Every structure is written in C-alpha cells, then in structure tokens.
Amino acid sequence: MxxxxxxxxxxxxxxxxxxxxxxxxxxxxxxxxxxxxxxxxxxxxxxxxxxxxxxxxxxxxxxxxxxxxxxxPQGPLIYHELEPFTVNITTPGPVRFLRLQMTVVTRDEGVVAAVDKHMPMIRNDLLALLATQESSVMNTPEGKDALREQLKQTVSGILTRMGAPSGVTDILFTDFVMQ
Incomplete structure (x- = not known):
C-alpha cells in the first residue's frame, strides 16, 4: 500500500x-x-x-x-516724519489753503535715507499734486484715502526713478487743516 x-x-x-x-x-x-x-x-x-x-x-x-x-514682515515699521506742507488750493471753492503734515511708513532704513536725499524733488512733486486737489473731495474719508494713495505712489515713483529703494508701505497724515 x-x-x-x-x-x-x-x-x-x-x-x-x-x-x-x-x-x-x-x-x-x-x-x-x-x-x-x-x-x-x-x-x-x-x-x-x-x-x-x-x-x-x-x-x-x-x-x-x-x-x-x-x-x-521684513522688520519693524519705521516712521519718518516730513516737514509740513502748506499749499494754495487752485481749484474753485471755499477752501484756499491746505496745511498738511505727513509721515512716511517703511520697513527699510534705505528708504528713509533716500527720502531725505531726494527731499527737494519729493517736496516739489507733492506740492504740485496737493495744489490740484479739490476741497470737497478731500473733505471725505474716501478722498483722504485716495490722496494718501496718490502721495504714496508719487513718493515711490520718484524713488524708483532715482534708483533708490522705494519700499514705502504707507503715508500717514499727522496734521490736515483746510481753510
């Protein structure tokens, strides 16, 4: 088996x-x-x-x-105060003068140095821009915000044209008087 x-x-x-x-x-x-x-x-x-x-x-x-x-964020905010601006308003209306003091906000020390270096050109362009503003528009919060943005673009544009650092974060109004 x-x-x-x-x-x-x-x-x-x-x-x-x-x-x-x-x-x-x-x-x-x-x-x-x-x-x-x-x-x-x-x-x-x-x-x-x-x-x-x-x-x-x-x-x-x-x-x-x-x-x-x-x-x-690249670093702490740096506030650089500019000298006051007094401008004759050229548009028709009850306001004839604008007194404005502003502060440039940035995170770069190079921007502060560039703003100081090119201050004559910056003041010239900002005075020309401020003189063309309408008082009725500047009297509203939206108008002030639009003006701040225009001022920021103007300063950044000048610094860019000059080959300087142009990292302007914001423009702040520290005094704003219309008469």
Whole structure:
C-alpha cells in the first residue's frame, strides 16, 4: 500500500513558482511606491518651493504673483516724519489753503535715507499734486484715502526713478487743516 503505482499521476509542487511571482510583483510595487514618494519629496516639492521663491521675486519687481502667499514682515515699521506742507488750493471753492503734515511708513532704513536725499524733488512733486486737489473731495474719508494713495505712489515713483529703494508701505497724515 505504501507503494505508488506508475500509472497514477504524481503530485507536482504547485506553489513554488507562484510564490516567486507574487513575491517579485510585491517587490516591484514597493519599489515603485518608494520611487514615487522620493520623487514627490525631492523633486516636486523642490520645484514648488522654487516657484514660490520666484513668485516672491516677481511681487517685489511689480508683477502679480500667480498664487498669493502671505508676505513675511521684513522688520519693524519705521516712521519718518516730513516737514509740513502748506499749499494754495487752485481749484474753485471755499477752501484756499491746505496745511498738511505727513509721515512716511517703511520697513527699510534705505528708504528713509533716500527720502531725505531726494527731499527737494519729493517736496516739489507733492506740492504740485496737493495744489490740484479739490476741497470737497478731500473733505471725505474716501478722498483722504485716495490722496494718501496718490502721495504714496508719487513718493515711490520718484524713488524708483532715482534708483533708490522705494519700499514705502504707507503715508500717514499727522496734521490736515483746510481753510
């Protein structure tokens, strides 16, 4: 009974080759997944960080970034007070004079030095701008905000033309009298 007959088919070891195929396939899947993770962290993330840095450079140069990221403050605010401006208003109306004192807000000491260096040109352009304002418009909060923005653009434009740092953050009114 212990002997096998020659006519009976012998059992083949059926799991040997199949186990190797499954093991190789699992190994390939793990290697592919590892390569995908490595690509994501090493190449894709590095390219994404390079784009963010390029967008920040474009934003400094005046181009609009594709994805706006919150700007990190570069340093504390610096307030640089300018001498008072007194201007004759040339537009018709009850107001004839404007006395204005303002402060330039920046985060860069270089801007303060540039404003002091180019003060004659800045005063000239600001006086010309202030003289053309309408008193009825300047008497409203929206008009004052628009004037502040015009003054900021004028100062920044002069500093840019002169090749100086032009990082003016804001213009603040410290005295505003119309008579």
């Amino acid at each position: 212990a002997e096998k007959k020659k006519d009976e088919p012998q059992e083949k070891p059926s799991g040997g080759k199949m186990k190797w195929i499954i093991l190789i396939l699992l190994l390939l899947v793990l290697l592919g997944g590892g390569a995908g993770v490595a690509y994501y962290f090493l190449i894709y993330k590095a390219a994404d960080q390079t784009e963010v840095a390029a967008d920040a450079v474009d934003a400094e140069e005046g181009a609009a970034p594709v994805a706006a990221t919150p700007a990190q």
